[in-house]
Amino acid sequence: GVLFRGALTQISDENLGWNFVNEYNNKVGSLWNENVKKSWNYYTNLTDYNLEVMTNSTLQMAEFDKEAAKNASTFAHDGFGNATLKRLFKKIVNIGFAATNDSEQLKAISNLEADLTGIYSKGKVCLESKGCLQLEPGLTDIITNSRSYEELLAVWKGWRDASGKLMRTKYTDFVKAMNAAIKFSGFNDTGEYWRSWYETPTFEQDVRTLFEELEPLYVELHAYVRKRLKEKYGKDMFPETGHIPAHLFGNMWAQQWSNIYDLLVPFPGASSVDITAKMKEQNYNVTHMYRVAEDFFMSIGMEKMTDAFWQNSMLVKPTDRDVVCHASAWDFYDENDFRIKQCTSVTEDQLLTVHHEMGHIVYYQNYKHLPRLFRRGANPGFHEGMADIVSLSFQTPEHMKVIGLLDEVPQDSDSDINFLLKMALDKVAFLPFGYLIDQWRWSVFRGDTNSSNYNQHWWDLRCRFQGISSPVKRTEEDFDPGAKYHIPGNTPYIRYFVSFVVQFQWHEALCREAGNTRPLHRCDIYNNTNAGNKLREMLRMGSSKPWQDAMEAITGQRTMSAKPLVNYFDPLLKWLKEQNKEENTGWSASCPSSIPTPSALAAGSANLFISITCFVLCVFFA
Numbered sequence: 001g002v003l004f005r006g007a008l009t010q011i012s013d014e015n016l017g018w019n020f021v022n023e024y025n026n027k028v029g030s031l032w033n034e035n036v037k038k039s040w041n042y043y044t045n046l047t048d049y050n051l052e053v054m055t056n057s058t059l060q061m062a063e064f065d066k067e068a069a070k071n072a073s074t075f076a077h078d079g080f081g082n083a084t085l086k087r088l089f090k091k092i093v094n095i096g097f098a099a100t101n102d103s104e105q106l107k108a109i110s111n112l113e114a115d116l117t118g119i120y121s122k123g124k125v126c127l128e129s130k131g132c133l134q135l136e137p138g139l140t141d142i143i144t145n146s147r148s149y150e151e152l153l154a155v156w157k158g159w160r161d162a163s164g165k166l167m168r169t170k171y172t173d174f175v176k177a178m179n180a181a182i183k184f185s186g187f188n189d190t191g192e193y194w195r196s197w198y199e200t201p202t203f204e205q206d207v208r209t210l211f212e213e214l215e216p217l218y219v220e221l222h223a224y225v226r227k228r229l230k231e232k233y234g235k236d237m238f239p240e241t242g243h244i245p246a247h248l249f250g251n252m253w254a255q256q257w258s259n260i261y262d263l264l265v266p267f268p269g270a271s272s273v274d275i276t277a278k279m280k281e282q283n284y285n286v287t288h289m290y291r292v293a294e295d296f297f298m299s300i301g302m303e304k305m306t307d308a309f310w311q312n313s314m315l316v317k318p319t320d321r322d323v324v325c326h327a328s329a330w331d332f333y334d335e336n337d338f339r340i341k342q343c344t345s346v347t348e349d350q351l352l353t354v355h356h357e358m359g360h361i362v363y364y365q366n367y368k369h370l371p372r373l374f375r376r377g378a379n380p381g382f383h384e385g386m387a388d389i390v391s392l393s394f395q396t397p398e399h400m401k402v403i404g405l406l407d408e409v410p411q412d413s414d415s416d417i418n419f420l421l422k423m424a425l426d427k428v429a430f431l432p433f434g435y436l437i438d439q440w441r442w443s444v445f446r447g448d449t450n451s452s453n454y455n456q457h458w459w460d461l462r463c464r465f466q467g468i469s470s471p472v473k474r475t476e477e478d479f480d481p482g483a484k485y486h487i488p489g490n491t492p493y494i495r496y497f498v499s500f501v502v503q504f505q506w507h508e509a510l511c512r513e514a515g516n517t518r519p520l521h522r523c524d525i526y527n528n529t530n531a532g533n534k535l536r537e538m539l540r541m542g543s544s545k546p547w548q549d550a551m552e553a554i555t556g557q558r559t560m561s562a563k564p565l566v567n568y569f570d571p572l573l574k575w576l577k578e579q580n581k582e583e584n585t586g587w588s589a590s591c592p593s594s595i596p597t598p599s600a601l602a603a604g605s606a607n608l609f610i611s612i613t614c615f616v617l618c619v620f621f622a
């Protein structure tokens, strides 16, 4: 129409600007809905046909984005007075990879991401004792429950051979295509583009500073866990450098450690909760897990899940086809169709993931009234923080009693330490992991790391920041980053580090709003609509304002701060320091040069050597 004419001088009339963005918003309604549906079809049925349909749709979207960006630039939008109109135009012209003039690059980006995600999702490990298993649920169950050093090692190494190792070349092509395309949007590399979403020039330094503030707490937790794991597996399995072998944490990536809480309980006599056992005891099924989570959100005043959610979600692993099991939440941008895709099993870990994914859905529901361009988190870390925020209430003994997973709420200090340690195994253990993933990826996008040292740099970061080391020799034949979903799935990761910081800032503010008088780590905002209203004020902003405004809406502050997280764990830190008095806390910055082999194997090889020597000597002297 008239709005799309090529104007010689830029249009400065803001009324015409509003017409343009309103027309854009209506057009993308069906376009985005169709595109998300085609992605959903591939992720829930990994066929070549669905991959091709999804890629074609992504290419069409890119063409639309380019056209819209071109037409938007006929407006003098930088000079617009209205901040919201200006922000909408900025989002229309910032089209990322779609700005490239080489559609082959876009095709490569879309195909490679889908290809790599497919390799990850179809990967399987065959164990003589248990047949061939995929990551979910088979390998995850073993990593969660096995306490055999060798069995854990077989699964840990097997998964990396079946996933990352097969991705190395494709990933190099993937990075090259993304970096080439993003230049057309004026960014030096993909990492710079991803960081631009935080609209904070000092962002990279800010997260580094936050990490350094939190590291002392992590170091104490690491020392305590290392001591207890040495008691369990024998200290000769641990390198002299102070690192902990990466496969012993009850998690395939050592990113959260609460699955080995049973090996670490500070006060076994005092109260602590085994949620998984309780869930099984009470015949929890998958649907009930989602109803429990929905009940929490509704108790603070949020809407229930829509009928479309229950009709269209994929809540259990299908048996007749390959799917992407890695849990995720989906917004279909039609104000009604919101879905979760999760291969849900009945465990505590999974119950927390259910709350996480539904937290995303609640965010979608709270900004569905906004123009579609604003239907995102204030920044990606805010979306993750919203996904996690209820877990800080949900996991308290107080709340466990409310939902009948705990008989009595313990008030003694030993139980308190037990609870705080369990929370730290998720929330503190995660910090270096959440921090390092994109340190690696940003250095790859910058070209400081390439296929000749992908794995070397990955382990340098794992050894330096997490104080964990590989239990087997690693080479550049391996590609261990690819064994973590977000690398093939191409989801940026620093958002989770930001989330783990801001969720404690919000928890402190919401608990204050709720009139909580208990220590922060025992606060449960369940049933408190004052807290819910405060949270909703932020959620309803979507990405219509800079995240500092959203942060201010909840906490009154405009910056990220590590203090609420440190305050929350203060009682535990004191206890850990006491426990670690005799320990050499910390580890050497670089990875161990030698790798202790399992004693069984070591003993075996020693015996083997002795027997061969005897044999030779006996024969010789006979």
Ligand SMILES: C[C@H](N[C@H](C(=O)O)[C@@H]1CCCN1C(=O)[C@@H](N)CC(=O)O)C(=O)N1CCC[C@H]1C(=O)O
Binding pocket: 255, 326, 327, 328, 329, 330, 353, 356, 357, 360, 383, 384, 387, 489, 491, 496
């Ligand atoms: C299990 C969870 N799956 C992600 C998430 O829910 O964030 C999925 C996959 C990647 C993005 N995503 C989404 O659902 C987005 N569409 C949500 C949105 O941005 O709207 C996940 O990966 N987590 C949870 C804690 C740490 C991390 C991990 O497990 O390492």
Ligand SMILES: [Zn+2]
Binding pocket: 356, 360, 383, 384, 387
């Ligand atoms: Zn999330």
